[in-house]
Amino acid sequence: MGKSSLMFETARRLQQRGTTSIIIDLSDIGVTDATAENWYRGVAIEIETKLEEQGQALTTDVYEWWETHSPLTITQRFTRFFRDVLLQELEGQLVVFIDEIDTTLNLGFTDDFFIAIRALYTTRAQSTSYERLSFVLIGVATPANLILDTRRTPFNIGHRVDLTDFTAAEAWPLATGLGVNEADQSKVFDRILDWTGGHPYLTQQLCIELSRQPRDHWNSADVDGVVHRAFFGDRSDRDHNLQFVRDWLIDPKxxxxxxxxxxxxxxxxxxxxxxxxxxxxxxxxxxxxxxxxxxxxxxxxxxxxxxxxxxxxxxxxxHWPETWWDQLKPAVPVIAAVGAVAVVMGGLAWFANGQRLEALAAREDADTQAKLAEERAEEAENQRSLAEAAATEAREAEELAEERLEDSRRAERQAELARQAEAEQRQQAELARQAEADQRQRAEAGESEAQEQTRIAIAEQQRAEEQTDIAQKQARIAQLREQAARVLNLLPTASAVPGVILAIDTMDRSWSEPAVNTTAQASLLKAMQVSQEVNRLQGHESDVESVAISADGTRIVSGGADGTVRLWDANSGAPLSEPIQGH
CATH class of the missing domain: 1.10.10 (Arc Repressor Mutant, subunit A)
Incomplete structure (x- = not known):
């Protein structure tokens, strides 16, 4: 019904605000063979246990305290337990939730329980400390049910809270957990509410059943099928909510x-x-x-x-209860036989009396008339009973006819729903086939387009690489031509040696570029023709394999096959340091 969820959530929020909350489930205490003494004591001990579980253990031993105050009445002990124990040992506000109060309705001593709660409430007018104590009574009952003794004042305090069904807006968050596609979601959820009317338990249970049966598309007939499987037939006997309603309608208790x-x-x-x-x-x-x-x-x-x-x-x-006629019907043959025997014996007695007491004929005639009148009255009663029985059977026949008509209409509705579901499934299957064909066509077109784009991309990449190669080649040719020109500029100056070296480098790098090779050869030839030996660098014991000149032209470094690297003064040719070994 949702009341327990509401109770636990309320208690949790109160705890967060610093209010001590105690939840007592009266069904845990039990009612079988319960006496007033052990039932009230059980409630007090249950409160003690709940406080211990919350880390707020009482210093008072409740069992011992209860026995010590046994000279008092049970109601006095119960109210003093709250006054002398709970309100003394606990600080701040205290709220006691008492669940399943309807379990007490068949007990003969619980009027005092609710009277005690009312007394604790009314005592607030005399002592403000009682304002710290509040009760929340939860169960399937009305205030008039709590105190059954009509000689006592009814339970007329507090505020009644009725739990209502979900509205469509309140229930809508449940739709997100159905696993239904957005196109069907609103239609499916409307159909759920058509069945449950927003009943909290039934709505949530039906949503759970639908979520366990995932499918691509849902329609109203699909939802109807889930409802039939979940709540009708044998399942109705196992659902605890339907069992609860059934018990309240037919259980004598x-x-x-x-x-x-x-x-x-x-x-x-x-x-x-x-x-x-x-x-x-x-x-x-x-x-x-x-x-x-x-x-x-x-x-x-x-x-x-x-x-x-x-x-x-x-x-x-x-489940209709038996009438007096239903109870009497099996005994009708016996009653008829006894009546027949009585009539025969009466007739024989009358005949014997007529023969023996002729003098009393008039009186006997009167007796006979009285008996006949009695028999007619009895026969009229029998006829009335038969008429009532016939009327009952006629009503039952009418109800049976209405029931069969309703069954027929229900079968027609289910057949129509089945036809609609079949037509919708065929339509969905055709739509699915068309969608599959469209997707396959789009996929093939996309694949062809992707292949064409790939081919174009590869061609573009190749052209880009070719353009890059051409640009790089042109850059190398331009650089080599620029170097050859610098050689010609350096030779007539004091930097002739660097010019010769640059001519050698240009010639070496031009072998891979035939377009500039002739220019490089010409610059090298010119350098050889005009250059004169300025210095001789001596010191390597084998071939010189590499030479480099510093950017300012003042130092030369050389590397030889003898495994040394040497640093020279470019102007004098003198070594600038000891040979560097191991290279």
Whole structure:
């Protein structure tokens, strides 16, 4: 019903605000063979246990305290337990949640329990310390159910909270967990609410069932099929919510006046005439507490379509209580036989008396007339009983005919839903085939386009590489021509030697570029013709394999096959350092 979830969430938020919250489930204490003494003591010890679990253990031993105060009445001990123990040892606000209060309705001593709670509330006017203590009573009951003794003041304190069904907006967050595609989501969720009417448990349970059956597309017929498998037939006997409603309608322990409850519910289910709600009606209050009906405006209606299907006309007829005629029907043959024997014996007695007491003929005649009148009255009673039985059978026949008509209509609706589902599935299959063909065509076109783009990209890359090679080659040729020109500029100056070296470098690098090779040869030839030996660098013991000149032309470094590197003064030819070995 959602009440337990609301209770735990409220207690959690109160704890976050520093309020001590204690949750007591009366069903854990039990009612079988419960006496007032051990039941009240059990409530007190349960409070002690909950506080210990929350790390707020009492210094008082509750069992010992309860036994020590045994001379007091149970109600006195219970109220003093809150005053002398809880309010003394605990600081701040204290809220006691008492769940499943409807389990106490069949106990003969719990009037005092609710009277004690009321007394703790009314004592606030005399002592402000009691304002720290609050109770939250949770269960399927009305305030009028809590104190059953009509000689006592009713439970007339507190604020009543009725849990209502989800609205479409409140339930919509559940739609995100269905696993349904967005195109079907709104349609599917509307169909869910058509069945559950926003009932918290049924709505969540149906959403869970749908989420366990993933599929590409959903329609109303698919949702109807899940509802039938989840809640109807044998499943209705295993669902605890439907079992709860069923018990409140037919269980003698929970349903006083079963005939009146079912008769009122039948009129609401038939909906031929509006059944108006009445706050003073215990039967209608019982139906509302069971959850099977709800108030709409000023009238009562079946709460949702699932309840309407499960608790239908056939279910009502199968659980209808027996009438006096149903109970008497098996004994009719015996009653008839006894009546026949009585009539025969009466006739024989009358005949014997007539023969023996002729003098009393007039009186006997009167007796006979009286007997005949009695027999006629008895026969009339029998006829009336038979007429009532016939009328009952006629009503049952009418209800059976209506039931069969309803079954026929239901079968027609299911057949139509099946036809619609089949047509929709065929349409979806055709759409799927068309979509697959379109996707395959688009994929092939995309693949061809991708191949063409790849070919174009490769060609563009090749052209780019060719252009790069051409640019690099042209850059090398330009550089070599520039070097050859510098050689010619250096030879007539004091930097002739660097010019000769540059001519050699240009010639060496021009072998890979035939376009500039002739120019390089010419610059080298010119350098050889005009150059004169300035210095001789001596010191290597084998071939000189590499030479380099510093950028300013003042130093020369050489490397030879003898494994040494030597540094020279370019102007004098003298070594500038010791040979560097190992190179």
């Amino acid at each position: 929970k349903c006083p006046g079963r005939y009146q409850v079912l008769a009122t519910y039948r009129e609401i289910w038939r909906a031929r005439q509006p059944v108006m709600d009445e706050d003073q009606s215990l039967i209608k209050a019982h139906l509302k507490l069971s959850g099977v009906v709800k108030r709409v405006g000023s009238r009562l209606e079946v709460r949702n379509s699932i309840y309407r299907e499960v608790f239908d006309r056939r279910w009502i007829r199968n």
